[in-house]
Amino acid sequence: MTAWTAASNQGPLNIDVPNKDQYIDGLMCWGQNPAVGGASADFERRTLANLKWLVCVDLWETETAAFWKPDGVGGSLGIPGRDPATIATEVYLLPAAASYEKEGSVVNSGRWSQWRYKALDPPGDAVDDLEIINRLAKKLISLYQADTPGYLPDPVANLHWGPYPGIDAHGANGASPLGYETAGHADPHKVGWEINGYFCPTSTTGTPGYRVDGFWGPNAALTTLQEDGKTSSGNWLYCSHYVNPGDPINSFDASATTPNGNRQENRVPVEKVRGDGNYIGLYSNWSICWPLNRRIIYNGASVYQTGHPMVGQPLAPHKWVLDFGVGGTGGTGPATNGSDVSDGFTAPGGGAPRYPFIMQTEGHGHLFGPGREDGPFPEHYEPWETVVTANPLGTGTLTSPTNFGHARPEAYEHPGHGNPDFPIVGTTYRLTEHWQAGQMTRNNPWLCQLMPEAFVELSEELAGLLGISNGDTVEVKTQRTELYGKRMQAVACVTRRFTPYTINSSTVHHIGAIWHFGYTGLATGHSANLLTPHIGDANTGIPESKAFICNIRKYPGGSFLV
Amino acid sequence: MAKKMMLIDTSKCIGCRSCQIACQQWHKLPAEDTSFTGTYQNPPDLSVANLTVVKFTEVGNNGDLRWVFFKDQCRHCDDPPCKLACPKNAIGRNKKGFVYIKWGKKGCKPWRCPTAATAADWPKKPCQLQCPFQTATQWSALGMPRVKKNDGTQLSSKGRMNKCDFCYDRWTANLKWGPNPLKTGLYNGVFAKSARPACEVACPTGAITTGGVNAKRDEALQKVDYLRANGYLDANMYPAGWPTHVIWVLQYRVAVYGLAQK
Numbered sequence: 001m002t003a004w005t006a007a008s009n010q011g012p013l014n015i016d017v018p019n020k021d022q023y024i025d026g027l028m029c030w031g032q033n034p035a036v037g038g039a040s041a042d043f044e045r046r047t048l049a050n051l052k053w054l055v056c057v058d059l060w061e062t063e064t065a066a067f068w069k070p071d072g073v074g075g076s077l078g079i080p081g082r083d084p085a086t087i088a089t090e091v092y093l094l095p096a097a098a099s100y101e102k103e104g105s106v107v108n109s110g111r112w113s114q115w116r117y118k119a120l121d122p123p124g125d126a127v128d129d130l131e132i133i134n135r136l137a138k139k140l141i142s143l144y145q146a147d148t149p150g151y152l153p154d155p156v157a158n159l160h161w162g163p164y165p166g167i168d169a170h171g172a173n174g175a176s177p178l179g180y181e182t183a184g185h186a187d188p189h190k191v192g193w194e195i196n197g198y199f200c201p202t203s204t205t206g207t208p209g210y211r212v213d214g215f216w217g218p219n220a221a222l223t224t225l226q227e228d229g230k231t232s233s234g235n236w237l238y239c240s241h242y243v244n245p246g247d248p249i250n251s252f253d254a255s256a257t258t259p260n261g262n263r264q265e266n267r268v269p270v271e272k273v274r275g276d277g278n279y280i281g282l283y284s285n286w287s288i289c290w291p292l293n294r295r296i297i298y299n300g301a302s303v304y305q306t307g308h309p310m311v312g313q314p315l316a317p318h319k320w321v322l323d324f325g326v327g328g329t330g331g332t333g334p335a336t337n338g339s340d341v342s343d344g345f346t347a348p349g350g351g352a353p354r355y356p357f358i359m360q361t362e363g364h365g366h367l368f369g370p371g372r373e374d375g376p377f378p379e380h381y382e383p384w385e386t387v388v389t390a391n392p393l394g395t396g397t398l399t400s401p402t403n404f405g406h407a408r409p410e411a412y413e414h415p416g417h418g419n420p421d422f423p424i425v426g427t428t429y430r431l432t433e434h435w436q437a438g439q440m441t442r443n444n445p446w447l448c449q450l451m452p453e454a455f456v457e458l459s460e461e462l463a464g465l466l467g468i469s470n471g472d473t474v475e476v477k478t479q480r481t482e483l484y485g486k487r488m489q490a491v492a493c494v495t496r497r498f499t500p501y502t503i504n505s506s507t508v509h510h511i512g513a514i515w516h517f518g519y520t521g522l523a524t525g526h527s528a529n530l531l532t533p534h535i536g537d538a539n540t541g542i543p544e545s546k547a548f549i550c551n552i553r554k555y556p557g558g559s560f561l562v
Numbered sequence: 563m564a565k566k567m568m569l570i571d572t573s574k575c576i577g578c579r580s581c582q583i584a585c586q587q588w589h590k591l592p593a594e595d596t597s598f599t600g601t602y603q604n605p606p607d608l609s610v611a612n613l614t615v616v617k618f619t620e621v622g623n624n625g626d627l628r629w630v631f632f633k634d635q636c637r638h639c640d641d642p643p644c645k646l647a648c649p650k651n652a653i654g655r656n657k658k659g660f661v662y663i664k665w666g667k668k669g670c671k672p673w674r675c676p677t678a679a680t681a682a683d684w685p686k687k688p689c690q691l692q693c694p695f696q697t698a699t700q701w702s703a704l705g706m707p708r709v710k711k712n713d714g715t716q717l718s719s720k721g722r723m724n725k726c727d728f729c730y731d732r733w734t735a736n737l738k739w740g741p742n743p744l745k746t747g748l749y750n751g752v753f754a755k756s757a758r759p760a761c762e763v764a765c766p767t768g769a770i771t772t773g774g775v776n777a778k779r780d781e782a783l784q785k786v787d788y789l790r791a792n793g794y795l796d797a798n799m800y801p802a803g804w805p806t807h808v809i810w811v812l813q814y815r816v817a818v819y820g821l822a823q824k
Contacts, residue, residue: 432578445593446583449605453598470600491598496620496627 026053030129031096033437035063035078036518039545041529042484043411045078048089055092057129060439063518065093077519080486095126102128104188105241105264110295113241114287115264134186137161162190192242192262197225197233204230211261214240214251214292237290249285250293252341256285263288271339280319282339294341296321300356301365382417383547384535385479387425387508389418402538411534415479419549422478423561424462425501425510426550428528434516442521454490454517454525458552459498462509466561468554470494475555476513478531478548488513488526489555509561511552565659567778568728568759568808570633571785572819573794574769577602577616577631584764585614588729594711608634608704609711610724614761621818632819633761633770636661636706636726637695638807644707647692649675659775659807662727663689663707670722672709689723694804694824728807729759778809785811 027048038044048054048067056065067078068087075081099106101122107113122128137159144157162179180190199206205226206212213223215236225231225239233239240251242262249256249266258266268285282295289295296302302321303309309320321340343358355363368376380393381400391398398417405412415422433451434441441447456474468474474492481487490513501508513528532545551560586593591611596604603618605611614635621628642661645653652670655661663670675687686704690696693705707723710716756763762770771778782799789797789811796818800810804824812819 446586449593449596450579450582451598451602451604452596455598455600471598491600493598493600496623497629 025051026055027051028055028057029062029064030057031059033058033062033064033439033518035067036437036515036527036529038534039529039532039543040411040480040534041527041532042480042486043408043534046484047408049079049082049087051089053090053092055094057094057096057132058439059096059098059126060443061093061520062437062439063520065091066520067091071519094132095122095124096132097122097126097128101126102130102188104128104130105192107290111289111297112287113238113264113290115262128186130180130186130188130191134180162194189242189260189262192264194232195234195238196242197231197236197239200230200232202230204228206231211243212239213243213247240292241288241290250288252293253285263293280321280339284339292341294343296340297343298356298358298365299340299343300354300358384412384533384544385414385422385548386417387423387549388504392504400538403544404536404538404541405534410483411480413479414533415482415549420562421560422549422551423509424550424552425508426476426478426513426531426548427510427546428513428515428532429546431514431516434514436516437527438516438518438523439521442516442518442523445522448523452523454488454514454528455493456488456490456514456528456552457493457495457498457512459500459509460494460496461500462498462511462552462561463492463494465509466552466554466558468492468494468552468558473555474552474558476511476531476550476552477560478533478550480533481530484530486526486530488528488530490514490526490528492554511550565657565775566728566772566807567659567775568638568762568770568772569778569782569811570808571769571771571782571811572630572632573785573789573797573811573813574767575616575631575633576767576769577618577629578766579616580764580766581614581633581761581770582612582616584760585726586612588732588760589613589724591724592717595713605712607712608706608708608725610708610717610721611711613724613726617820619819621814628814630814630819632810632812632821635808637801638726638728639694640805640807643692643694644689644705647688649688653689656730658728658730660728660730661807662730663723663725665722671720672723673720687723695801726808729757729761732757732759775807782809782811789813 035045045067068084069077070084071077076084100119103118104116105113106116141159144153180186197212199208199210201208212225212231215225225233241264245261246257247261248254249258264287266285266287271279299321308323322342357363357365382398384399384403431451433447472492476488515528517525517527533548535544536542553560594605594611601618608615617632617634619630621630638661642655645655652664654664672687689707690705696705707725709723758772762772786797786799794813796815798812800812800816802823
C-alpha cells in the first residue's frame with residue numbers, strides 16, 4: 001500500500017533518490033548531501049548511479065558529488081565494489097558562495113526575516129546560488145521559447161521572471177527594468193520586491209509599480225494586497241517586508257521611516273514601547289516578522305474579555321503584551337497599547353466577537369483536536385521498526401498504517417517486529433561540533449580536532465555483555481546493512497549516560513550513533529544513516545530515521561547480542 | 563591599572579567548547595591531529611596548541627548522573643613561581659595580574675633551556691617544574707606551560723613554551739575592555755572590539771566572566787552560597803589557599819573533577 005502511494009509520488013522521500021523505474025533523469029543538490037544525510041544512505045548512494053546527470057551546488061566536494069570516484073580498491077567511493085567506469089551519471093560541481101559571501105534574507109524560527117550583508121567576495125569562480133538559478137532559469141526560458149518540444153512547455157516559456165518594472169531603490173517609478181538583475185548580476189533586493197508584492201499596471205487601488213504593504217491593516221483599501229487580481233505577491237506572509245522607500249518602519253509604527261523600504265534591514269536595538277511602559281523584549285523594530293510584524297502569534301489571548309491585561313498579579317507588571325482599551329479596535333488594527341500587533345480579539349462592544357485563536361473555528365485554544373477518530377489523545381504507534389510485537393498502549397495496530405515508504409521497498413523493509421537478530425533499539429543524532437551532513441564543519445581543522453571520528457554510544461551494561469571497552473571499534477548492523485553489505489563501523493563511547501530500558505518486564509538495550517560523517521572532507525567515517533530505514537510520516541514524509549532496531553558487536557571478532 | 567580576575571562558573575558551563583576554538587583562533591594556533599578515544603574531551607590535555615581544554619567527567623549513576631565540565635587552563639598565580647624559575651626571564655606578569663610567556667627576541671627559547679631529568683620521555687622545563695598546579699589534574703603531571711602537542715611533537719624545532727596568557731595582547735591591539743556583551747545584550751560589534759579574553763567573548767552562557775579582583779571574588783563566594791543553599795552542598799571556590807587571577811566555582815568537591823589544590 002505504501003509502496004504504491006510512493007511509486008507515483010516524487011515528494012520529499014523520493015525526489016532525492018531517483019531510480020531508473022521512475023521519471024527522474026537528473027537531480028540538483030543545492031547545499032544538500034543526501035549521500036550522508038538521507039535515510040538508508042547506502043541505498044541513496046546506489047540510486048545516484050541511475051541518474052543521467054547530477055548537479056551539486058556546494059562549498060566543498062560533498063559525498064554526493066564524489067560518489068562515483070574510485071575508492072582505490074576497485075570500487076567507487078559511494079558504491080563499494082562498483083567499478084566507476086560503469087557509472088554513466090554526468091556529475092557537475094558548481095562552486096557556491098558561503099553565507100558571508102552573499103547578500104540576502106534569512107528567516108529564523110521566531111519568524112524574523114533579517115537582511116544579511118555581504119562581507120567579502122566568494123573565492124575563485126564561486127557565485128551565490130541566486131546568480132546560478134537566475135542564469136539557469138533565463139537559459140531554460142529562452143530554450144523553451146525557441147523550441148517547445150518539452151512536456152507541458154507553457155509554464156516555462158511564459159514564466160514571468162522578475163518583478164514588474166517598478167520603483168527602484170531610490171523611489172523612481174519605472175526606473176527598474178524587468179528581471180532580477182542589477183548591473184548584470186542577480187539582485188536579492190529585486191527578489192525581495194517580488195516576494196513582497198506590488199500593484200500591477202491594471203491596479204485601481206494603488207499606483208502601478210509601487211509595492212503593497214501587508215494583507216490587511218489601517219489603510220487596508222489603499223496599500224495592501226487585494227483580491228482583485230491586480231496586485232501580485234510572491235508570498236502573502238512576507239507581504240510588508242519590502243515596501244517603498246520612505247514608508248513607515250513597520251505597518252503600524254509611523255514614528256520612523258525605512259530609507260529603502262527594506263524592513264528586513266530594520267535595526268533598532270531597543271524595545272518599542274507603547275502605552276505605560278510595558279517591556280517584554282519583542283524588539284519590534286529589529287528586522288521584520290511575518291505576518292505583519294506580529295512577534296507573538298495568537299497574542300489576543302493575552303487579554304481578558306474587557307480588552308485589558310490584568311496588570312499586577314497574576315501577571316508581572318510591565319510584562320503585558322496588548323491592551324485594547326475600552327471598545328478597542330483589536331481584530332482590525334493594532335491594539336491601543338502594547339508592543340505587538342494584535343492577532344484576534346475584539347473587545348465587548350467593539351463589534352462582532354473575535355477570539356484569539358483565529359485558525360480554529362471556535363477561536364479558542366485546544367488541548368486536543370475534537371472530532372478525531374483517535375479520541376482526545378492521538379493513538380500511540382510504535383516506530384516502523386520495533387522490538388515489541390504488540391502495541392504496549394492498547395490493542396490496536398502496532399505501527400502507523402499510514403507510514404510513507406520509499407518507492408523501492410528494499411529501502412525501508414523491516415526485518416520483522418521483535419526480530420531476535422536485531423534486539424537493540426538504535427537512534428542517531430548530531431553533535432555541537434558538526435553541522436548536518438558535515439561538509440561545513442568536517443572541513444574545519446579546529447572542529448575536526450574536537451570531534452575527529454564517528455562514534456556509537458552505548459551503556460556500560462551492554463558493553464559489559466559484549467566485551468566492548470571504551471574506545472574500541474564496534475560494528476552495527478540493521479536490515480539495510482545486511483542488504484547492502486556495508487555495516488557501520490565506528491568508535492565505541494561507553495557511557496553512563498546510556499542505561500537499558502525495561503520494556504514489558506524485559507531489559508532492552510539501546511545505542512546512539514552520530515550521522516555527520518562520510519568519505520570526503522578532513523575528517524571521515526561511516527554515517528549512521530547507513531543504518532536507518534527510508535520511511536516517513538504520511539503527511540509530509542518527514543523521515544522516521546530516529547528509531548530502528550539493530551545489533552552491535554566489537555570489531556573485529558566480537559559476537560552480536562543474542 | 564586595577565588587577566583583573568577571571569571567574570569560571572562551572573554550573574553555567576554546557577561543555578560546548580567554544581572557548582577552546584576561540585582561544586586557538588585568537589592565538590592563531592593549529593589544530594592537533596586527534597582521535598576519538600571514548601570521551602568528548604578532545605584534545606586530551608593542554609598543549610602548546612591548546613591553551614584551554616574542557617575536561618569532561620561523568621559522576622554518579624542512573625537517576626543521579628551528572629556530566630560535569632571543567633575548563634582547564636593556567637590559573638595565573640598572583641605570585642607566579644614559573645616567572646621566578648625561568649632562567650631567561652622570559653615569563654612576564656603585567657599590572658593586571660596576567661602571566662604570559664614572552665615570544666619576542668628576548669623571549670622564551672626552550673631549546674636553550676636546562677631541563678630537569680625527572681621524566682625521561684618528556685623532560686620538564688624549569689617553569690613546568692615550579693608550576694604549583696603541575697599535579698592538579700588527573701590527566702597530566704606537567705605544569706601549565708607546554709612546549710609540545712599531545713602527540714609529543716612540537717609546532718616547530720624552535721617552538722616556544724605556551725600557556726594561557728589571559729589574551730593580554732588584545733589590550734595592545736587597541737581593543738577596549740568595554741561592557742560584557744553577555745550582560746548588555748548588545749552583540750552588535752562588541753565581539754570584535756572587546757579586549758576581554760577570547761574565551762569569555764565566545765562563551766554562550768556567560769560561564770566565563772572577567773572583572774575586578776574583589777568584585778569577582780565576591781561574586782564567586784555569593785554563587786557558592788547560592789549553590790549550597792540550592793542543593794549543591796559541596797560547592798566551593800577553586801583554587802583555595804593560593805591567590806590566583808583565574809578562579810572557578812565548582813558545584814562538587816574538587817576530586818570529582820580530578821583536581822587537587824596546590
